[in-house]
Amino acid sequence: MFNDFINQFWPSTVDGLAFGSIYALIALGYTMVYGVLRLINFAHSEVFMIGTFGAMFVPFVLGINSALTGLALVGVIVLMILAGMLASAGTAVALERIAYRPLRRRGASRLAALISAIGASIFLQELFALIVIPNVFDRPQQGRIQMALPQIMERTDLFSIAGHPVKLHQVVVVVAAVGMMIVLDRLVNGTKIGRGIRATAQNPEAAVLMGVNIDSVVRMTFLIGGGMAGVAGALYLIAYENTNYYIGFLFGIKAFTAAVLGGIGNLRGALVGGVTLGLVENYGAIFFGSDWKHVISFTILVLVLMFRPTGILGESLQQARA
Amino acid sequence: MALALGLAACGNGGSETTPADGGSNAAAPGTVKIGFMGDLTGANAGIVIPPRNGAKLAIDQYNKTNPAVKIELVEYDSQADPSKAVALAQQAIKTDKIVGLVGPAFSGESAQVGPVLEEAKLPSISASATNVKLAENGWKYWHRVLPNDGVQGPGIADFIAGGAAAKNVFVIDDKSEYGKPLADAVRAQLATKGVKVTNDSLDPAESDFSSVANKVAAAKPDAIFFGGYYAAGGNLLKQLRDKNVDAKFLSGDGSLDKGLIEGAGADNAEGALIGCPCYIATPDVTDAKVKGFADAYKAAYNADPAIYASEGFDAATVFIEAVKAGKTTPEDINQFISTVDIAGVSKQVKFAPNGEVEAKDIYIYQVKGGAITLLGKAAEAKLG
Structure with missing residues (x-):
């Protein structure tokens, strides 16, 4: 068994990092909304799902059906990420406007917002299965069938670690995800918009008194969180080349787990939680079999929360400095 | 409702x-x-x-x-x-x-x-x-x-050990009411033929099978059998090929659909073998x-x-x-x-009194040029 672990350690690490960074990007959306509104946006899983379809739209419209190289490849990847961001951010902002803000205005309880989120989630899934996929992607009566992306990127071995090849697409996923997280970190910690977000997270009433427009801060939070989910959707699609209307479900649960694991409300916690979850899942699968992945990840979550109830990094967006 | x-x-x-x-x-x-x-x-x-x-x-x-x-x-x-x-x-x-x-x-x-x-x-x-x-x-x-799968599983296993001449087989199932027993039947029959069998299971609701692919890559099998439906099968096959695993890929009737080729990509699916108790009337029949x-x-x-x-x-x-x-x-x-x-x-x-049909033939199909073609009965089919 330890022999297995040594043999599969490096490939599992690479896969864990790549998948963990996708978890982390989605987890950012949960964590930001929680930090500002104290609300778990359970429809965020669908924001991710719509991101994958937004990204899918680019090669679909361009009619790409073979692998690209060089500048064309870079261009298509950038377009896919932008389209994913646009679709996801748009969805997230619309969700806030339609499903949350009316409730917030009327002072409804957080439970009401939770139910509203679950309703919005089911609505969006069925919207895609019944209307968007059959019509926009020209797949009549196949709305619930997985949709494959033609391979746009050759599976080139970039370099190898201990004899195990690392593929170009895995490097692209990790680099793009880390890049987006650095941009986000700068945005929240170094700009006026970010200051507004942090102020609202610390004390909404004081923030209003200081002239922060809460509605626009909340909208901004959903916009940024949605955008990150869109990047995750595009990167997922490039690496795994398939999606379906239901794909957000498992990703949503896992990314939410990652957010809690890292410390919900903490941006860097989302990164730590996502990558930890990705790695633990893959290492655990070596010992117990791949079907035990979910059991392992939730056992780890319970263990961490038993000893650190606020997650690995603990500190929330409210107290975030710098 | x-x-x-x-x-x-x-x-x-x-x-x-x-x-x-x-x-x-x-x-x-x-x-x-x-x-x-x-x-x-x-x-x-x-x-x-x-x-x-x-x-x-x-x-x-x-x-x-x-x-x-x-x-x-x-x-x-x-x-x-x-x-x-x-x-x-x-x-x-x-x-x-x-x-x-x-x-x-x-x-x-x-x-x-x-x-x-x-x-x-x-x-x-x-x-x-x-x-x-x-x-x-x-x-x-x-x-x-x-x-049933009690006929299908051994039939496919006989082909794996016979027609496909594999000595080291990696068997994966999707834990479903269909996939698990089928894979188990294949495992049991392969074991009686002295074939080395390594196992893993996956959750078909997932889309990342890299941990399975890593296990397969480490085991270096010459054939892989997947017991499950084509939606997961296509993704699995693709991720195996992405990891440079080029062993023969076999599956059962749940994967006998062009969705397997679409999910894996035509290049990756080429040569994949699918067993089925079903008989598909291909256009060239006489x-x-x-x-x-x-x-x-x-x-x-x-x-x-x-x-x-x-x-x-x-x-x-x-x-x-x-x-x-x-x-x-x-x-x-x-x-x-x-x-x-x-x-x-x-x-x-x-029909027999228990509801089973009496004819018991299993057929093997192969993906060729992005289409599913009939290779022959499992007991007789040979890889060209």
Whole structure:
């Protein structure tokens, strides 16, 4: 068994990092909304799902059906990420406007917002299965069938670690995800918009008194969180080349787990939680079999929360400095 | 809720000959209703639409002969969800008053629907459920028109060790009511042949199978068998090939769909081998009966017959023969089914008392140039 672990350690690490960074990007959306509104946006899983379809739209419209190289490849990847961001951010902002803000205005309880989120989630899934996929992607009566992306990127071995090849697409996923997280970190910690977000997270009433427009801060939070989910959707699609209307479900649960694991409300916690979850899942699968992945990840979550109830990094967006 | 679903399912038929009144309970005089139940719009609909088409073709052909008693096909879209399937079965029995059912398509839903049909004394013939245990319930009204996984698994294993000459095999299952027993049957049979077997399981709801692929890469097998449906199978095959694993990929009837090729990509799927207790009428067949079926199917649906199409046709044919013989109550039809012995498109149709069909051939198919082609019977097929 330890022999297995040594043999599969490096490939599992690479896969864990790549998948963990996708978890982390989605987890950012949960964590930001929680930090500002104290609300778990359970429809965020669908924001991710719509991101994958937004990204899918680019090669679909361009009619790409073979692998690209060089500048064309870079261009298509950038377009896919932008389209994913646009679709996801748009969805997230619309969700806030339609499903949350009316409730917030009327002072409804957080439970009401939770139910509203679950309703919005089911609505969006069925919207895609019944209307968007059959019509926009020209797949009549196949709305619930997985949709494959033609391979746009050759599976080139970039370099190898201990004899195990690392593929170009895995490097692209990790680099793009880390890049987006650095941009986000700068945005929240170094700009006026970010200051507004942090102020609202610390004390909404004081923030209003200081002239922060809460509605626009909340909208901004959903916009940024949605955008990150869109990047995750595009990167997922490039690496795994398939999606379906239901794909957000498992990703949503896992990314939410990652957010809690890292410390919900903490941006860097989302990164730590996502990558930890990705790695633990893959290492655990070596010992117990791949079907035990979910059991392992939730056992780890319970263990961490038993000893650190606020997650690995603990500190929330409210107290975030710098 | 169930009623609304039933109506929706009928609306999805999309053909002018399916009456859109699935919810109404009064059949026209001289008409009996036969149901078809399966995943018509869900993730694995690709292997349920062809048997639906086959059954519909048989019934349409029969109705065109202007018989005294016409047959109306009522569709029930269970989306492979056992709880939905049970609700639909109750609707079929109480509201629609069907006299026979083609389906349910999958094993999981069959296990749940079986007792309901048994209690209502309603005969059913599945064209695709292959779980062994289904026949062990003592059900008197349940039948299937193809051999079970207990036949399929060993048949495929014999081919892996024989025709494909593999010595080191990695067997993966999806933990489903269908995939696990099939993979276990393959494992057991391979072990008796002295083949080295390594195992893993996956969750088909997931889309990242890299941990499975890593295990396979470490085991360096010369063949891989996957027990599960094509939606996960295609993704798995792709991720295996992405990890430079080039061992032969084999799977069972649940993966016999072009969705496997679409999910994996044509290059990755090339050469993949799929075993099936089903017989697919490929366009180049010479047998007159099979050719007639293939041509009629192509004319009606503008597609070549795919998986279980001929089995769906045969299952419906059994009910048609019963109606032709003047049997129009569920009890009489069930009586008729136990004595039936007719030459179907897929095989000679004759049922054992436990509901199993007597013919036991397993066929091996291969992906060539992005299409599924027939390689031959499992016992005889050789890799060229």
